[in-house]
Every structure is written in structure tokens, then in C-alpha cells.
Amino acid sequence: MTDHVSFQTDGSQQPACMAEACGESGNTAKTDAMKILIIEDDLETASYLLKAFREAGMTVDHASDGDSGFFLASENDYDVLVVDRMLPRRDGLSIISGLRASGDDTPALILSALGQVDDRVTGLRAGGDDYLSKPYAFSELLARVEILGRRKSVREADTQYRVGDLELDRLSHEVKRAGKIIPLQPREYRLLEYLMKNAGQVVTRTMLLEHVWDYHFDPQTNVIDVHISRLRSKIEKDFDAPLLRTVRGAGYMMKAGD
Amino acid sequence: MWGRFRAMLGTTAVRLSALYLALFAICAVVLVFYVTSLSEGLLRGQTETAIHAELRDISRIYQVRGMAGMVRAIERRSRQPGANLYIIAAPQGQIIAGNVASLQPGVLDREGWIDTPFTYERYGDAEEGEETHRAMARIVALPNGMRLLVGRDVGEPEKFRGLVRHALARALAIMFVGALAIWFFVGRRALKRIDHMSDASRKILAGDLSQRLPEDGSGDEFDRLSRSLNTLLGRIERLNEGLRQVSDNIAHDLKTPLTRLRNRAEAALVSTDDKEGYRQALEETIAESDQLIRTFNALLMISRVEAGSSVAEMGEVDLSGLAADAAELYEPVAEEEGVTLTQNIAQGVTVKGNRELLAQALANMIDNAVKYAGDGQDSRITVTLAGDRQNVRLCVSDNGPGIPEDRREDVIKRFVRLDESRTKPGTGLGLSLVHAVAGLHGGALELAATDSGNTERPGLSATIILPARVTS
Numbered sequence: 234m235t236d237h238v239s240f241q242t243d244g245s246q247q248p249a250c251m252a253e254a255c256g257e258s259g260n261t262a263k264t265d266a267m268k269i270l271i272i273e274d275d276l277e278t279a280s281y282l283l284k285a286f287r288e289a290g291m292t293v294d295h296a297s298d299g300d301s302g303f304f305l306a307s308e309n310d311y312d313v314l315v316v317d318r319m320l321p322r323r324d325g326l327s328i329i330s331g332l333r334a335s336g337d338d339t340p341a342l343i344l345s346a347l348g349q350v351d352d353r354v355t356g357l358r359a360g361g362d363d364y365l366s367k368p369y370a371f372s373e374l375l376a377r378v379e380i381l382g383r384r385k386s387v388r389e390a391d392t393q394y395r396v397g398d399l400e401l402d403r404l405s406h407e408v409k410r411a412g413k414i415i416p417l418q419p420r421e422y423r424l425l426e427y428l429m430k431n432a433g434q435v436v437t438r439t440m441l442l443e444h445v446w447d448y449h450f451d452p453q454t455n456v457i458d459v460h461i462s463r464l465r466s467k468i469e470k471d472f473d474a475p476l477l478r479t480v481r482g483a484g485y486m487m488k489a490g491d
Numbered sequence: 492m493w494g495r496f497r498a499m500l501g502t503t504a505v506r507l508s509a510l511y512l513a514l515f516a517i518c519a520v521v522l523v524f525y526v527t528s529l530s531e532g533l534l535r536g537q538t539e540t541a542i543h544a545e546l547r548d549i550s551r552i553y554q555v556r557g558m559a560g561m562v563r564a565i566e567r568r569s570r571q572p573g574a575n576l577y578i579i580a581a582p583q584g585q586i587i588a589g590n591v592a593s594l595q596p597g598v599l600d601r602e603g604w605i606d607t608p609f610t611y612e613r614y615g616d617a618e619e620g621e622e623t624h625r626a627m628a629r630i631v632a633l634p635n636g637m638r639l640l641v642g643r644d645v646g647e648p649e650k651f652r653g654l655v656r657h658a659l660a661r662a663l664a665i666m667f668v669g670a671l672a673i674w675f676f677v678g679r680r681a682l683k684r685i686d687h688m689s690d691a692s693r694k695i696l697a698g699d700l701s702q703r704l705p706e707d708g709s710g711d712e713f714d715r716l717s718r719s720l721n722t723l724l725g726r727i728e729r730l731n732e733g734l735r736q737v738s739d740n741i742a743h744d745l746k747t748p749l750t751r752l753r754n755r756a757e758a759a760l761v762s763t764d765d766k767e768g769y770r771q772a773l774e775e776t777i778a779e780s781d782q783l784i785r786t787f788n789a790l791l792m793i794s795r796v797e798a799g800s801s802v803a804e805m806g807e808v809d810l811s812g813l814a815a816d817a818a819e820l821y822e823p824v825a826e827e828e829g830v831t832l833t834q835n836i837a838q839g840v841t842v843k844g845n846r847e848l849l850a851q852a853l854a855n856m857i858d859n860a861v862k863y864a865g866d867g868q869d870s871r872i873t874v875t876l877a878g879d880r881q882n883v884r885l886c887v888s889d890n891g892p893g894i895p896e897d898r899r900e901d902v903i904k905r906f907v908r909l910d911e912s913r914t915k916p917g918t919g920l921g922l923s924l925v926h927a928v929a930g931l932h933g934g935a936l937e938l939a940a941t942d943s944g945n946t947e948r949p950g951l952s953a954t955i956i957l958p959a960r961v962t963s
Contacts, residue, residue: 459826
């Protein structure tokens, strides 16, 4: 089970960089700085998160209790909120439902030590957009925050996704590369659709399990990797340029050649 | 002794019987008083009527025969056995004729009906040593100033009344003594059994959960109470045993990797000084902690499923779709391991349950099969879903080495891994979770050999049997 825990930058050596952030540094540096708010009462966790998110190129604010978190979130315009569920003075769910009630739909990710199926459902019902249970890998959190932050710009209504010369038509469910139709199984199609929708972003194995299979547990075996390699062989076999990359220690990313 | 008596007074049986005794005594007293006063009234009425009739007779004799005739008649009547009382008295009060020797003073001064009994003495009473008698009477004034008294002894009714009251008092005394005796036996018996029960409870409190409350098989309330409490104790003991087992297992299965983690970090710190070595050590450390987290999560999940806290999120689950999805998810992995995964899934089977948990249980079962069946020739796994009116059977069968019959109970327990599988990755919690999920859905997990005729590779069939949904 060492498949997703080794961290490495794509060739370049960045000694000062934190291991978790390194896998990401390649793509975040190019985009505008994302502004996020972390509401977390454990100061050690918070300072670790602050440092790691900053190294990933984000602007980060921090609140250490529910009241000040709610205040900061409603006063400022953030791209993503990272909210611990159990907080002093005001709990995380109440912050999110309070914001939603006032018409603020800033994407929010709930961090929780609970993390069982029913807790996740409660969290999402309260208006959270994503849920991650502690302990988590920072790479997982970062990937999710980035996708949440970009969500505003991803147009759900797009009928076509394109990465390099790979095209996916969401109406006809047709996938073409360089004009040539690639036949896919329904699940492979959904896998590719999700990857292409989040092109340029790291997509973790857990995220794929959640969005493509609707499973919220860890299946222990590297089931996703095998599916990915099947998909990869279909979309890359007869072509030179790789599109579906493995981000070591984090997950996968669809990206046209650099 | 006194303390014991006090304790006995405090028992419910004794309190209840005391209450009953008091109620009964009050009723008895009221009844007896009612009966005696009623009969007394009756007797008094009879006496009155008799005296009245006698007076009428005598006054007729007086009218016809005069004073002398009346005296004669009275003398005659006085001599009859069991006669009434007769007195003819002078205006000054001296007794002239009749059968009364002396009279309570003042009685003759009155006139009319005298209904408060008075005392008198008959002739001869003094010699015979008899006591004074009591009587009631009516006195009439004769025209010549003399007075005539006709009365009747009331000794008999009064004696009767006294007799009844004595009998009542004796009966009450006997009842009281009897009740005391019953109290003593009932109370002592109750107390003794309660003492036994509290003795046993004290031992249980002291930590000996194998103790049981005494049952005598009589089926009375104490016996029934003991039986329920013993059932409760049995459950507590099992839970406690499970808990202890889990803590032992945690001590072993979590402490071992934690120690390994620590040793690895320490070794890296001591022996390595190149960057690549540190990186290697850190990667291994993270891998080890991930495995620990996984184990920890699985353990928590099992406890929560067993506690039934996910019951709230039950809904209709398309088991056919779920089984097909899981088979599809694992198919490539199986293929990579050289295992053929086939599906034999009945369509349209639904159950009431938690989709996530059922999916995870099935994933665990397939995962196990792939892991343990994948090292043979022509390895096959079949995911089967079949349903009839009573049950839904979700089965994952393989043709691997299987599990010896005597170990099948064990592998369901937390952290139990057969020695042959220790080398494979895994938490030892997979089947425990499947078992817990089946239990949560009111079903069971059944482990059997796929082909019991094959001694070399009998295979394992793990089946979740769930109650079918009652479709109206």
C-alpha cells in the first residue's frame, strides 16, 4: 500500500518545499492566487495548514473559533472555506448553514474527526460542498480545495470538454482523439468525463471513487489505478503525447503536453 | 435479631400483609358491632312488646278484680319459672308485692318506660350468692297512688353481646399472631433470596462477571427477575469479553506497527545522513501511518455499525445494481491478479439498508477473494445475488485455499488473521465489518466451502443473507 504516499516533484528539485505541496507546485503557480479561509481551533494543525497552503501558492486567513470564523467568512470574499466541524463557540455546520442562509455560497469543505457515512451526509445537508475526515493526507485536502476553488469557473453546462486533441461530447457521449472515435465502456466514459471536467487539477483516488462510483470508503486495494491504466491505454495507446498523468503521492491529472 | 426484624418490616411482602391485616380487622370489628347492635335492638323491641302485653293483661285484671285480684295474679305469675319482674309498690316506694327483693334506688320514682338497664335482686339471690341482675322495665301509676312495675331481665342478651365481643377479640388476637408468623416466614424467605441476590450482585460489582443470580426454577417473581437479570448479565459479559478482546488486539495490532514506525524513524535518524535515505524513511513512515489510520478507521466503523448508529440512514437499496457496480469495480484488479471474476446477479433485488455499508461489505468480500484466491491456477471468483420470498443471498465464492471449518468462526473476530495470510496486506478487520453490517441489516454472514469435495482447494463462499423486503 505504498502507491499514493511517495512524494516527488516532476523532476525538479525544490529543497525548501514541503513534500505534500511539491506534487502540486507545478500547476498552482500558474494560476491566480486562490484566497481561502481556514477555521480550525487546533493551533498546530492550523499553522501546518497555513504553511502548506501558502507554499502551494494560496492566500490563507485563519480563524481559531466559530464566531470569528463566521465573521471573517461573511466580511471577506473567499474562494474556499475550510471548516473544522467541532469548534469552540460555534460549530462548523452552523457557520456554513448561517452563511448559506444569508445567501453566501462560497464553496466550503468540512474537516471532521467523525467521518462516518451519516456524519458526511449531515455535513453536506448543512450546505457543505465537500467533506474530508481526519486524518487526511494534505495532498488530498489540497486537491479538493483547488477543485472547489475552480468550481465557479467550471461551467457545468459545457457540452464539450477538450484536453489537447482529446474531445469529449457530453451530449452524444462520444470521445474522439485527433478526430478518431475512441469506444469506451460507460464507467470509463464517466471516469474520463470527471477527469476532463477537472483538467489541470489533481484528482485523487478518493475523489474518483466518490464521483465516479459514488463510494465513500477506502477499498484498500488499488482498484482505481487499474481502471485508470485501462482508460489510459485506450486514450493514449496509438498516440504520442501523454494526457492522463499520475501525480505521485496525490492522484491523477488530465493535462495537455507542456 | 432486631436489625433483622427491622429489615423484615421493610420488605414489601410484610408491608402488604400488614395493610391487609389492618383492613380485615377493621372490617371484622365493624361487622361484629353492626350485628350485635342489630340483635340488641331486636331483643329490646321484643322485650318492650312483651312487657306492654303483660301490663295490658294486668290492668284488665285490676279493672275487673280490683287491687286484691291484681296482687293475686302477680303473685301467681311471679312464681312461674323464668318469670318477668313484678313489683307493686306503695306510693312512698316500699315494695308490697312481687318477686323483687331490692331495686336500684330511684328507679321506682320514675314513670313510663325505663330503657337504661338497672340492677335488682330477686328473693333468694343473696343466699345463693348470685350477683345482682340487670333489667329493663315499665312503671305505671295506679289510680290509688300505688305503682306497678313490670320488667324483664336483660342479662341474657347482654351476656350474648359480651360473648360475641370476646370471641371477636380472641379471633383478632389469633389473626394477629398468625399474621406475624406469616410475616416472619414470607418476609424471611423474601429477605433471604434478596440477600442471595445482593451477594451475587456484590461479587459481580467486584468484577466477577461470570457470577449469576440464583435461580430456583420455581417461576415466581424472584425467579423471573433473576432470569432476566442473568440474561442481561450474560450479554454484558459477552460485550465485556468482546471489549477486552478488542483492547488486547489493539494492544497487539496497533502497538506493533506503532513500534515499527517509531523504530524506523529512529533508525533513519541514527544511521542515515543522505537525503535519499531520509526520503525513503519518510515515505515508509507515511505508508505505515496510512495503514494504521486505515486499521483505526475500520475498527471505529465496526464499533459504530455494531452500535447500530447508522440505522438512521437506512433506505431502499438496489442490491442488483450495487453488486454489479462492485463486481465491475474489482473486475480489472482481479484480471490483473490472474483471477476470472464472473457475475451471476439476479435483477431487481432490493433491500432496506445502508447503501454505503452494504457496498463496503461486498467490496471487502471481493477484496478478500481476490487477495486469497489469486495465487492458484485457473482462479475464479463468482459474485452471486439471488433472492426468494424469505431471503436475499449475496455471495462471493472463490476456488482458493479456503478456510478450515474450525477457523471459520474465528476469522469473523476482529484482527484474527490466519497464519497463512499474515504475509498479505490487510487489517484483519474485513470480515468483522461484513459480519457487523450483515447483523445491522438483520441478516447473517455465512462462511462455507465452495467445493467441499476438493480437499486441495475447497475455496470459500462468503454469503451475506439478508431478510427479503416484504413487498405488499
